[in-house]
Amino acid sequence: MHDVSAVHGESKGTYLWVWGALLLLTAVEVVLAYKQVLQPVRMLEVLLVLSVVKAGLITMYFMHLKSEIPRMRWLLTISVTGCFALMWIFFFRDADRILTLGVK
Amino acid sequence: MDRRAGGGETIMATSEVVHAHAGPQGFIRKYIFSLDHKVIGIQYFFLALTAVWVGMFLSLLMRIHLIWPQVNLPIVGHIQPETYLSLLTMHGTIMVFFVLTTAPQGGFGNYFLPIQIGAPDMAFPVLNMLSFWTTFVAFVVMLAAFFVTGGAPLHGWTGYPPLSAVQSTGPGEGLGADLWITSIAIFCAASLMGALNFITTTLDLRAKGMTLMRMPLTVWSWFITAILGLLAFGVLLSAGILLLMDRNLGTSFFVPVIVVNGQLMGHKGGSPLLWQHLFWFFGHPEVYIAILPGMGVTSQILSTFARKPIFGYRAMVYAMLGIGFLGFMVWGHHMFMSGMSPYSAFAFSLLTMAIGVPSAIKTFNWLGTLYKGRIRFYTPMLFAVGFVSLFVSGGLSGPFLAQPTLDIPLHDTYFVVGHFHLIMGVAAIFGIFAATYYWFPKMFGRMMNEGLGKAHFWLTFIGTYAIFMPMHYLGMAGHPRRYSQLTEVAYLHNLIPLQTFMTYAAFITIGAQFIFVINLFWSMLKGPKAADNPWDATTVEWTTATPPPHDNFGGQTPVIHNGPYEYGVPGAARDFVMQTDPAVGAAH
């Protein structure tokens, strides 16, 4: 268990493939942003989804979270994303209200 | 400290036979930059002891000023309203960060978490040392705020902008406030190092047989506290960086268009509410960082001194996990009056009420533990029972404040001050006292004096109630907190007799703390020698020598066969079965 030579079950090919996918997703993001094909809010959503996919690829393949045991994988992921979800739910509601209430 | 030196050397001589890690020689490696978690724990303990005296002295000045506003004190001089605000800011900050966070977790957690799980040290000893010294630097930077031009900041321990975000808002808001934020940022870094060390140690270094459900509740409480710290302090670090930028680089994260002293500031477009969200996202878990270790210690002591297994061990563990989990979702109950969305307030109110459930589970389990116990009222037990009492009386005002409709009149009154002092301040301090009296024999090899301990308990217990209970009445009468002048307003003037009573109670309580310190240092030097297990307790720290050798168990690792609270086991030779004894009976 303490031997890192424990193979992560991935080869150079996998890494190249992930790298290519990340570059491709970046290109898609840039094109979307530059061509302004979507409304700003919709574009933000699409960009964020793409970013989360990229972050997932990096953590799962490059950071080998895929080959860690499920307990570690899930506890780390859930605790961090849970905090972000809470901030998302409660912060932006108030940011919105600044536009509609009070002195601007 | 001297006692440990003597004890340590003898143990080391014997431990070489079993190939133990030899302790470092030389004063500096042994006591100053020590990697031994026990020395680091004691360093944290004394840092907190220093801090608590500073914090207590500040509160004394405030209490004196409230009832004798014209008095000219030696050294301090005549207290101006600004000075009063500085005093309360520094009192709150020092107490929360350098006492309530430092002593239970950094001090006792550091010393006893590894021993209680059978580990030779923390997972990362160097990181542990860095964590202490970083905390120390943070403390020095914090104290430095008193001595710079303008003095200490005025913005309270919560540092609300715009007061805290603009340099010209008051005398202490210049360099003093910069030092304050810097100190907190440094403290965040120190806490991160500590937290990840505690978590890794608990995950990786439990001795054979120390399964999760055999860990003492103290270990659980330190473990959960570390998780809260890991997630919460990172957010505070960001908030601190942004506040420093607002103050010094002219950014506007937390500052809208604002006129200060008749002058239009260059800020625009920021929101003080954002600071409140970021701060309380840290700040509420911080409350549990302060109180959870106290809960763990209380559970441990109640079980030991009632000679009964803890009532509902698993329920206790799940309740603590539940409190930690819910603790992240309730930060908005500090912000009902901030202009936050009422929908959020509704959600926060419900979630806050939900915390009452695990808290009640813990309280009833403590009472269940005491029920029909053969109670031994030694000083640690008195303080543990005192903790339960304060936890209940401080906690009961929580559901009032958790409701937005009730919080609107009570917000920023003495009711809130009374509430959080009872539950977060005094209850947590009682946890620290209980832990001190309980573990002192293991840490310093001698017993503390029981008579002085009991005197200390009763004076402190009655004294703190006498200080903080009347605050609830003041709050219901509408007395705002943070006011330094009470004589000019008629309805506050009428409340001065109650304030006077509280100040006298504060004198007595602070006086009682001298008994504690005298007892502490006298016992360290002259107390009767302690046996390895003076309380007939079951957890692993009581199996090793007193004080423990450099690597805790003299080169061996204990093997665990029993749960942590096997008292009064039928058929056993003694009325308790230690965790390392051969397995007896069914697990609870």
Next chain:
Amino acid sequence: MATVQHAVHDTHGAFEPSLFGTYSKKVGMWLFLASDSLTFGALLFAYSYGRISNPAWPTPFGKESIANATIMTACLLSSSLTMVLAVMAANRGDKPWVRNWLLATMFFGAAFTVLHAQEWTRLIADKMTPSGNPWSAVPLFGGTFFTLTGMHMLHVTIGVIYLGVIALRKKFLPVLLVLWALGFFLTPADSVFHYGIHVLLVGAVISAIVLFLKPKDYDANDVEVSGLYWHFVDLVWMFIFPLVYLMSTKV
């Protein structure tokens, strides 16, 4: 964080198996990254909060800026690839290639930082400051940009130093000092990087303390742990790039 030394305990036999099923140093690094992601997350939330409440947010990044930022992103992504190849080489025990791949990673990381520093310099020359910008009346634009990218740049710099220590050990110190001196003398005295470059000096001092107090041959675990940090820095950029740059593209 890059310089912390961890004691290795004999965990065989006498202890319960690790709950995370791996060695302590890796667990420690993951926990640090969890905390650091909340630090960055809070900064990104502060940015988003300001952006939502200021609808007149400027969108000044033209073709040149976006192209530059895209190249920077490609640099970081490629550095992640070379990093993971370094970890692979370390698992094979192939020391020369560990060093080569680490050096390649450092090269991409340094390229990222240099490109980003040039970008900053351009923006500062355009009169963008933490408290204001020429494109709009929203001062938060500059503040959020410099905070987020500055914090990230600091992380990249620390990462390059960390990898340099792992790859070259004591031989890295003179390299670092030369880089510091070059940076100091080649940047104009009024540039923010004329002072910012001192991060390298501080890094050199801390690295020297670590390397001399605890000299050791860094093994595959150390490479993997440093890799975790490096990939995380890459990951953070995956959020900063779209939020800060792409959402402010000039129409």
